Amino acid sequence: MTHKIISLLSISLSLIILTGCGGTQTRRIDATSNEGLVTTDDINFKDWQIAAEKGINSLLESGVLNRADGRKMILMISTVKNSTNEHIDTRILTDKIRYALLRSGKALTTTAIGGNGPDDRASRQVRELDQDDMFNQSTVKKSGTAIAPDMSLSGEIVQQQASSGRVRESYFFFHMALTDLDTGLAIWEENVEIAKQAKKPVFGW
Amino acid sequence: MKKRIIIITSCLLLLACQATVNTVENTEKFMLRESVDNSKVSTDSFLSRRLFIERIDKVELPDGLLKVQVTAVNTRTSIWDQMSTWFMKDNPYQIAYRFSWLDENGMDIKTGTQTWIPMTVIPGDTIRIMAISPNARCKDFTLSIKENQEARSNW
Incomplete structure (x- = not known):
C-alpha cells in the first residue's frame, strides 16, 4: 500500500514539474x-506606425518641401522630447519620417549632424585623416564640402493618464514640427492623438 | 397580447438608446471633384453591408503627388440594424484601412509605413479616408478595408 502511494506521489510530482517546464x-x-499587444501605459509599435503615417501624410500634403529651384531640401533630425512617464526611444518616429521623406524624392537627410549628435560620425572622422600618412591625401575628403541642413525635424510626446473606478486611460499627444533653419520659423506642424483604455476585472488584477 | 407589449417596449427602449449620427450639409456644392471608379476599394460582403462606399475622389497636387479621398457611410441606422449591432457589439463599428500604391507599370511601391490604420465609425456617420501617395511615381492605388476585431470592446 505504501509502495502504491509513493508511486502515485512520484507520478503526480513528475506531472507538476513537467507542466511547470512547459x-x-x-x-x-x-x-x-x-x-500586436495593446497596453495602456506604453506606446506600442502600432501607435508609432499610426503617428508616423499621419505625420508623413500631413507633411507631404503641406507642400513645404517643394523648392522653386528644384533642389532637394536637406533635413536634420533634431530631438523629440519624451514627456511621458515611460522610457521610450523616439527614434522609431523620426526614422519612419526620414525614410518616407527620402522615398518621396523631396528631401535628403544629413547624418553628419543631429539633435543628439551625428547619426554617423564617419563624415567628421574621414576629414581627420588629412594628417595621416597611411592614406593617399588626394582621396581624403576635403573640409568645407559637407552640406548644411535647410530644415530640422523636432517634436515632443506628452502622456496624460486618468482613471475612474476600474477603468484606466492613457492619452498620448505626438507633436511634430519642421523648422526652417534660415528663419527659425516652424513651417509645418502636426499633432497626432492616441487614446487607450483598459478595464480591470472585478476579481484578480 | 402580453408578448406584443414586451416586444414593442423593447423596441422603443432600443430606439431610445440608439447611438447614431445625424448630419447636416449645404445642398449647393461648390467643389469640383474628380471621381474614381470604386473597384479600387476592396471590402468583404460582411463589411460592405455595413459600410457603403459613396465615392472616391482624387486630385493631383502641384508637386505630382496623388491625394485620394474615399467617402463612406455607415448605413446601419434602422431599428433592426441597431438591435443586431447591439447584439454583435459592433456599435460603434471598428474598421481598419490600408492604402497600397502602384506605379504606372502596376508595380507595388513600398512606403515608409504601409500599415493598417484603425478607425471608429458611428452608425449614420460619413467618414472620409484620406491618403497622399508616397512619391510622384504612384499612379494608382488600392484601398483595403477590414473589420478591426482587435479594437472591439468586450466590456
Whole structure:
C-alpha cells in the first residue's frame, strides 16, 4: 500500500514539474497588422506606425518641401522630447519620417549632424585623416564640402493618464514640427492623438 | 397580447438608446471633384453591408503627388440594424484601412509605413479616408478595408 502511494506521489510530482517546464508559446506576427499587444501605459509599435503615417501624410500634403529651384531640401533630425512617464526611444518616429521623406524624392537627410549628435560620425572622422600618412591625401575628403541642413525635424510626446473606478486611460499627444533653419520659423506642424483604455476585472488584477 | 407589449417596449427602449449620427450639409456644392471608379476599394460582403462606399475622389497636387479621398457611410441606422449591432457589439463599428500604391507599370511601391490604420465609425456617420501617395511615381492605388476585431470592446 505504501509502495502504491509513493508511486502515485512520484507520478503526480513528475506531472507538476513537467507542466511547470512547459515552454512559452511564441509566434511571429505581421508588424503591419493590428495583432500586436495593446497596453495602456506604453506606446506600442502600432501607435508609432499610426503617428508616423499621419505625420508623413500631413507633411507631404503641406507642400513645404517643394523648392522653386528644384533642389532637394536637406533635413536634420533634431530631438523629440519624451514627456511621458515611460522610457521610450523616439527614434522609431523620426526614422519612419526620414525614410518616407527620402522615398518621396523631396528631401535628403544629413547624418553628419543631429539633435543628439551625428547619426554617423564617419563624415567628421574621414576629414581627420588629412594628417595621416597611411592614406593617399588626394582621396581624403576635403573640409568645407559637407552640406548644411535647410530644415530640422523636432517634436515632443506628452502622456496624460486618468482613471475612474476600474477603468484606466492613457492619452498620448505626438507633436511634430519642421523648422526652417534660415528663419527659425516652424513651417509645418502636426499633432497626432492616441487614446487607450483598459478595464480591470472585478476579481484578480 | 402580453408578448406584443414586451416586444414593442423593447423596441422603443432600443430606439431610445440608439447611438447614431445625424448630419447636416449645404445642398449647393461648390467643389469640383474628380471621381474614381470604386473597384479600387476592396471590402468583404460582411463589411460592405455595413459600410457603403459613396465615392472616391482624387486630385493631383502641384508637386505630382496623388491625394485620394474615399467617402463612406455607415448605413446601419434602422431599428433592426441597431438591435443586431447591439447584439454583435459592433456599435460603434471598428474598421481598419490600408492604402497600397502602384506605379504606372502596376508595380507595388513600398512606403515608409504601409500599415493598417484603425478607425471608429458611428452608425449614420460619413467618414472620409484620406491618403497622399508616397512619391510622384504612384499612379494608382488600392484601398483595403477590414473589420478591426482587435479594437472591439468586450466590456
